[in-house]
Amino acid sequence: MELAEFASRLDEELRTADYADIDASANGLQVGPDEGELEHVAFAVDGVAETFEGAIDADADALVVHHGISWGGFDRVTGRKYDRIAPLIENDVALYVSHLPLDGHQDHGNAAGVADVLGLENRSPFGELGPEYIGQRGTALESYSLESLCDRLESELDTGDRQVRGLGFGPEEISEIAIVTGSGTDWLEEAVDARVDALVTGEGKQKVYHEAREAGINVVLAGHYATETFGVQSLQELAGEWGLETTYLDVPTGL
Amino acid sequence: MELAEFASRLDEELRTADYADIDASANGLQVGPDEGELEHVAFAVDGVAETFEGAIDADADALVVHHGISWGGFDRVTGRKYDRIAPLIENDVALYVSHLPLDGHQDHGNAAGVADVLGLENRSPFGELGPEYIGQRGTALESYSLESLCDRLESELDTGDRQVRGLGFGPEEISEIAIVTGSGTDWLEEAVDARVDALVTGEGKQKVYHEAREAGINVVLAGHYATETFGVQSLQELAGEWGLETTYLDVPTGL
C-alpha cells in the first residue's frame, strides 16, 4: 500500500482533522516522504528512541504511535530531536501519530478498550474537549467493589511493576463507570456531574486525592501506559485486515 | 500577633512579591479580614476541606499551606468553593498560602528540606522559573546508588503507602543531585545540562520515562506530598520562634 494512502485511510477512520484545534499533538503523518510503499507496519504507545529502534529492527516501513514527537511545533532538528528523527529517515521508517483522535474513537479508542476489559454496556461518549470527546462511559451489569475493580484492571492491563491505585471516596457498589485514559483527572468534575460511581484513568496529579474526597467519587489510577495500549493495537488489527504485515512493540513504562 | 503583621512577616521572609508574575497561585493571605489577632497557627501541605476541619478542631486562628484554593482567580463563592471557604469564615480561621516561594526558599523551602535529608553539601539554587528558582542542587559527600538513594528517601519521607520509584538511566554512582519537589520533571533538561547524576522530584508524567532514558539521567519519583512537607514545617518552626502556638496537620495523599 502507498504510504499516502495508508495515512489518509487512518486520518479518515480516526477523523484526524476534527481534532486539529483541540490537540497540541500534530496528528497524522509526522515524519515521512510524499511517496513510499508500505508492507510492514509497527505499532507502539510511545514514539521514542526505544520504539524507533524496535521498528527499525523489525524492518518496518512505518511506525504508528499514540504519543508522537511534535507537540506545538519545533524550530530545529538538533539534539534529541535529531537523535529521534535521524534514525527514522536513515532507515526509511515513516512515523504516523494519533493522539486524542485515538483516545476518543468510540470503537478503536483507548477508553473503548478499557470499557471492553470491564465489560461495560450502554456505552456513550464521555470526556468533553471542545466539540469532541476523548473517553467513554458505560454500565457494568454486575457491580464492582473498588477492590474488585482494581484487581480486574491489574490482571488485564500491562501495568509493568506499577500497582493500580484506588481512591475510595465514592459509593461502595460501582456500576456506572467513566473512563478517560492517560492523564484524565481534569474530567473529574464532569464525572461527578454525570453521577457515575467511579472515574477510571491512568495517572493523576496529587491534588486529585482531595478533589475526589470532597466530591465523593471513586477514582482509579491504572497507569498511563497501561490504559493506552488498546488504541494502537486496534489499529494494528485494522492494518492486518488491509493486508499489511504488522508488529506490536511493547515498552511498558510502569508510569 | 496581628494577622496582618504575621502575613507581612511571612511575605517578606518568603519574598512573596517576587513570585507574583510566575506563580498561578495567589500567594499570601487568601482568606481573612484586615484585622484580627493570632495565637495559634496550624500548618499543612494542602489547603483542603480535610485540613480546614483539622485547623478548626485545633482551634487555630490561621492555617498556613503550600497548596491554596486560588489558582488563577475565581468568579463565585459557590459549590465546593463555598464548602471550603465558608467553614474558614464561620470559624474565624484565616488562610495563608505560599506555593512557589516556599518551593524555592534556599533555607526554609521544600527542596532545601529534601537536600537536608540527603545530606547534600555545596548547595546552590536549581530549577529556573523566569527570574527565580524553585529547587536546589548539591553534592553528596558519599555517593549513593540508585537503590540506596530511593531507600533513604523512603525511610525519611512521609510517602503514605506509595513506593519511591527510581528510573535508573544515569550513572551508577550518584553524588551530584538536583531537587525540584512536587511535579518537577519539566526541569529534566536543566538537570541534564547541569550534568547532575540524578533529579529527585515528587511525581512525573508518563513521558518522563523515555525522556530520562534518552538523556541518560537517573530520576527519582518520591511522591508529591512526601517531598513537600518540609517547607510548611520550617515555617511552623519560625512561627514558634515568634511566640505562636502551632500545630502540624499531617494528611498524606500517597500521591
Add this chain to the structure above:
Amino acid sequence: MELAEFASRLDEELRTADYADIDASANGLQVGPDEGELEHVAFAVDGVAETFEGAIDADADALVVHHGISWGGFDRVTGRKYDRIAPLIENDVALYVSHLPLDGHQDHGNAAGVADVLGLENRSPFGELGPEYIGQRGTALESYSLESLCDRLESELDTGDRQVRGLGFGPEEISEIAIVTGSGTDWLEEAVDARVDALVTGEGKQKVYHEAREAGINVVLAGHYATETFGVQSLQELAGEWGLETTYLDVPTGL
C-alpha cells in the same frame, strides 16, 4: 423552595447563560452553598455592604441584586471583599446577581420598566451587545417635549436628590424613544442610526454632551440608580408569585 431551584428558575427566565460571553459580571448565584432552603428573599439594585446588612436585618435567606461583587474574577477573600462576603456566609444569606440579562429582559428588565413609565408602545429590543440586546425602544402615543420628558422621569423615578438632566440637541417633539438604563451613552450612535428622537439613559460621561450636539439627538440622563430599580422589583414580584416572602431594600445613591 430550594436555593438551587430558585437560582435555576431565575437563570432560565433571564437566559443567564446567553449573556455569559458579553457580561463582565458573573451572573447567577455568586455566593451560596449547593444546598439550602429559601423562605424570604430580599431585592436591591446594588450588592454592597449596606444592602447586605439590610438583607440580614430582614432575616432574608437570599439577596437578589443587579450589581454584584464579582466582575472579572477575584484572587482572594480579603480586605473589602472579605468584609462583603463574610457577613453573607455568617448569616446564611445567598447572593444572586443578574446584570445585563436583567437590563435586557423585554418584560422584566430595567429598560422595559422605564418604557412602562413613559407609556411607550410598539416596543422592540434596542442596545445591541454582541448577539443580545440590553435596552428597549418604543413610541410615545402623545409626543413629549424634552422638558415634559424630564419632568415625567423626575416624578416617577427614585432619583434621590439628583436632577434629571436633558441635553436638548434633537427634535422638539419627542415620540420615538430608545432606552438603555445605567451607563448607556455608548449606544448613542445606534440611537442616531435608528432615527429615534431621544436616548434615555442613567448617567453619561462628559463627552456625551458634544456627541449628542453633533449628532443632533436629545439625550436624557435620569440617574444610574433611578433607571435600574425596575428589574429587581419585577423579579421581586415573580418571587412573590412563587410563594416566597419578599423585601425591597431601597438605597438610592443619587448618582
Add this chain to the structure above:
Amino acid sequence: MELAEFASRLDEELRTADYADIDASANGLQVGPDEGELEHVAFAVDGVAETFEGAIDADADALVVHHGISWGGFDRVTGRKYDRIAPLIENDVALYVSHLPLDGHQDHGNAAGVADVLGLENRSPFGELGPEYIGQRGTALESYSLESLCDRLESELDTGDRQVRGLGFGPEEISEIAIVTGSGTDWLEEAVDARVDALVTGEGKQKVYHEAREAGINVVLAGHYATETFGVQSLQELAGEWGLETTYLDVPTGL
C-alpha cells in the same frame, strides 16, 4: 513661530513621549501639516465641532485641547470624523492635543490648578498610572468641612448649571486632599491607602457611592469640564509668554 517648533516645545514641556504607552489619546499634533506659521492660538477643553468653529471664527492658526479626536486610531475620514477634520484643514487650523500629560503636569496640570483653588500646600504627585502620575495631593492649612469644600469649588470652578456633589463618608475635618480631575474614581483605592481625607474629582460612576461609603472616605464630584479648564489655560499663558496671540474658548458642558 513655526507650527513644528510650537508642537515640539509643548511636547517637551509636557513630556508627551513618556505618556505614549499609558494614554489612549494620540497626544501631540493630531491634525496639521509639517510646515506652517503660527500667530494666533486658541485653547479649549474639548476638541469638538463647537470649539473648532470657535477657533475658525477667532482666526486662530492652531487649537490646543485636552480632549482630542483620536482615541485608539481611526480607519476613515468620513461621517462625523470628516465633519470635524474637514473644517480644520479647510481653514488651516492645526489641532494639538494633550490629555494625560496635561492632567499630570505638576505645575501646568489640571489637578495642580484645582489644588491652587483649594490653597493646598506640601504638594506631591498622586494618581499612579503605570510609571506616571495624573493627579496631585496636598494639605489645606485650614481644614475644610465637606460643605465648605463643595462651596469653595462651586464658587471657583466653571460648573455650568451642575451642582458640586459631596459624598460624606469620611472624616468631618478635611485637610489632606487628593485630586484627580475628570473621571478619577478609579483612584479611590489609592486615596484610601494614602490616608487622605477626601478625593476631589470631576465625575463618578454610580458605584463610587458604595465604594466611598465602605472605605470611609469623602468624595467630591465637581464636574468633568469644571475640573479640567486649568491645564489648557495654563498652556495659554505659556503661549502668551512665547509671544503668541491667544484665545480661550469656554464651552462648559455642565457634565
Add this chain to the structure above:
Amino acid sequence: MELAEFASRLDEELRTADYADIDASANGLQVGPDEGELEHVAFAVDGVAETFEGAIDADADALVVHHGISWGGFDRVTGRKYDRIAPLIENDVALYVSHLPLDGHQDHGNAAGVADVLGLENRSPFGELGPEYIGQRGTALESYSLESLCDRLESELDTGDRQVRGLGFGPEEISEIAIVTGSGTDWLEEAVDARVDALVTGEGKQKVYHEAREAGINVVLAGHYATETFGVQSLQELAGEWGLETTYLDVPTGL
C-alpha cells in the same frame, strides 16, 4: 448621483462587508462627507499624491482606487498623511477604496481581467483567503509555452519599463493557469495542490524562485501595477453605465 448612493452601490456590487475581517485595507469610502453630489469620478490603481493631483486636475468629485491610504488605522492627520488627505478635502474629492474585494471579484476583478487577456475558459475562483477568494483560474484552449505566455502578458499589460519574468520550473505546455494579481506568491502551494501548470502574479519575493523550482511549477511575475489595472477600469465602465463622467489616471510604477 449622491456620493453615499455611489459608495453603497459599489459596496454591494463588490461585497465589501464580506472582506472586512480578512483585509487590512479599510475598504469602502475612506475620505468624504456624508452628503455630496457626484458627476465625475476618476479611477486609478494607487491612491497617492500623484493620482490625487490627477483627480483634482480632472475636476473629479471622487477617486476610486485599489490601494488606499488606510491600512490598519492611523492616529493622526499629520506629515505625509496630511499631505495626502488635505488636498482631497480642500478640493472636495472623495476617496473610495476597494482592495481585496476588487482582486477577487469574478467578473470585475483584477484576476478576471488577466484571465480575459489570456483567453482562459472554464473559470473558477482561486486564491483562498479565509472564506473568500482573491484570484481566478481557468484553462487556455490552446496551450502556451512559458515564453509565449510571458510575451502575451508583456504585450497586453501596462508593465512600464519592467520585463515580465518567467520562472520555468513546470511543464512545457501550459494550459491550466491560476492567477493572483499583485503579490500573489503566497498562493504557490495552493497552485501546486490544484495541479495547474503556471501561477501568474505580479511581484514575488526572492524565495519564490526556489519554492517554484522544488514544487515543479511555472511562475510568471508580470508586475504588481501591470496586473492590477483591470479592476478599477472595470469599475470605471460600470460608473459610465450609471451615467457618470469618468477618467482613468494611468501612473505605472514599473514594479
Add this chain to the structure above:
Amino acid sequence: MELAEFASRLDEELRTADYADIDASANGLQVGPDEGELEHVAFAVDGVAETFEGAIDADADALVVHHGISWGGFDRVTGRKYDRIAPLIENDVALYVSHLPLDGHQDHGNAAGVADVLGLENRSPFGELGPEYIGQRGTALESYSLESLCDRLESELDTGDRQVRGLGFGPEEISEIAIVTGSGTDWLEEAVDARVDALVTGEGKQKVYHEAREAGINVVLAGHYATETFGVQSLQELAGEWGLETTYLDVPTGL
C-alpha cells in the same frame, strides 16, 4: 573542528542570541547532531534543495546559509520539508543559519559588503529593528549620480539577469547612502529621517515607488540575492582562517 565548536564560535561572532526575539528565523544550528567532526564547510545564500545538493556533491560536512528552512517553527517533517531535511541527514550535512545577525554585522554583514563595494566611509549602523540594527550607512567621498550608482552595483554584484532599478526621486548628487540588503523598503522612513540621499536595498514592493516619490528620496533596488552574497562569503573567509576547507555555492535567483 567539532560541529558544536564551529556553531558556537559563529553564534558568538554573530551575536545570534541577541537577535532571538526579533528574527522569525531560527538562527544557529538548524539541522545536525550534538556530536560530529567538520573538515569541509559549504556556504550559500539560500538553504534550499539546490544548495543542499551542491553541498552533498562537494562532500561538505556542513552548509552555512543566510536563509534557512525554519521560520516560525514547523510541525512535521513531511512533504517538501522532508525533501529538504532528508538529504542533509542521509549525507551527514549539518545546516547552520544566520539571517538578521548576518545582515546587521558591521564587519561581516551583507550591508557592510555593499558599503565596501560603494567605497563608503564614516560607517555607522542603520536599519533599526527593536534594539538591533540590520544595515549600515556611510558617505561616498566622491558623490554618485543615480545612474553611476546603479551602474556600479550592476557591475559589482551578482545580479543574474536582473537589472538594477533606480527610483530617482531624491537629490541628483548622492553621497550619503543607507543600505539594508534583501527586502529593505520598510526602512524608507528611517532613511528619510536620517536625511540620506539614497536607500540601497534588494527588492521592493510596488508601493515603494510612491513612498519614495512623496518623500523625495532616491531608492535603488539591486536584487535580493545580489545584495546578500557578502555575509556568507565573509563567514567563508573566517572558516578558512579557522583551518577549514570551504566551498561557495553560487545560485543566483535574479530576484
